[in-house]
Amino acid sequence: MLNIKALPQSFYLEGDVVDISKKLLGKIIVTDIDAETTISRIVETEAYNGSMDKACHAYPNRKTPRTEVMFKEGGRSYVYLCYGIHYLFNIVTNKENEPNAVLIRAVEPLRGLDIMENRRKIHNRINLTNGPGKLAGALGITRNLNDITLYDSNSSIWLGVEEGGGQDLEIIQTTRVGVDYAEEDALLCWRFYIKDNPYVSRK
DNA sequence: CGAGCGATTCGC
DNA sequence: CGAATCGCTCGG
Numbered sequence: 001m002l003n004i005k006a007l008p009q010s011f012y013l014e015g016d017v018v019d020i021s022k023k024l025l026g027k028i029i030v031t032d033i034d035a036e037t038t039i040s041r042i043v044e045t046e047a048y049n050g051s052m053d054k055a056c057h058a059y060p061n062r063k064t065p066r067t068e069v070m071f072k073e074g075g076r077s078y079v080y081l082c083y084g085i086h087y088l089f090n091i092v093t094n095k096e097n098e099p100n101a102v103l104i105r106a107v108e109p110l111r112g113l114d115i116m117e118n119r120r121k122i123h124n125r126i127n128l129t130n131g132p133g134k135l136a137g138a139l140g141i142t143r144n145l146n147d148i149t150l151y152d153s154n155s156s157i158w159l160g161v162e163e164g165g166g167q168d169l170e171i172i173q174t175t176r177v178g179v180d181y182a183e184e185d186a187l188l189c190w191r192f193y194i195k196d197n198p199y200v201s202r203k
Numbered sequence: 204c205g206a207g208c209g210a211t212t213c214g215c
Numbered sequence: 216c217g218a219a220t221c222g223c224t225c226g227g
Contacts, residue, residue, distance in 0.1 A: 084221035132211075
């Protein structure tokens with residue numbers, strides 16, 4: 001059995017959102033929803049910074065009912081509905097009133113594969129979680145999971161590290177996906193993924 | 204109060 | 216390449 005230790009809230013507060021996006025690669029997501037547990041490993045992330053990044057929903061420090069959770073202290077979830085169809089899962093970072101978040105774009109399934117397949121109605125392991133909308137579906141993430149504390153292993157969704165899980169990941173840094181509307185900020189290389197990992201989106 | 208628009212995915 | 220599909224945002 002995997003031995004997973006919750007990341008402390010301090011993990012989400014130290015450094016800027018771009019650094020934290022990189023450090024989130026290889027970390028573990030546990031969901032416990034409808035009495036079903038899934039465990040997966042983050043393989044692709046993107047950083048969003050509401051103070052200066054036109055791609056961020058909270059730009060320029062725009063506080064609305066939807067973005068409000070991004071203004072809270074780091075270590076909480078930000079889940080929103082995209083295109084009226086898919087939920088996207090983000091991790092809020094940094095201090096209160098610094099509206100930053102990391103979009104989780106792809107994970108590698110580790111446990112609960114059967115549950116993920118049932119939720120997604122497919123039996124293709126690669127296509128189960130290799131996109132932000134896909135992984136939300138597989139892990140059981142909906143708007144109900146907005147504003148959840150991710151540093152508490154009693155939460156229905158939380159993040160951890162695998163004990164003895166070696167790091168030394170080869171990381172690729174590139175431009176973000178689907179943010180052409182952000183003008184010059186679309187050029188920022190704020191997308192990170194684990195090199196050669198088969199579960200990364202848009203191979 | 205309503206028009207317009209997505210940090211996407213899937214199927215044709 | 217276009218449809219699906221609806222909450223959110225902003226303008227009037």
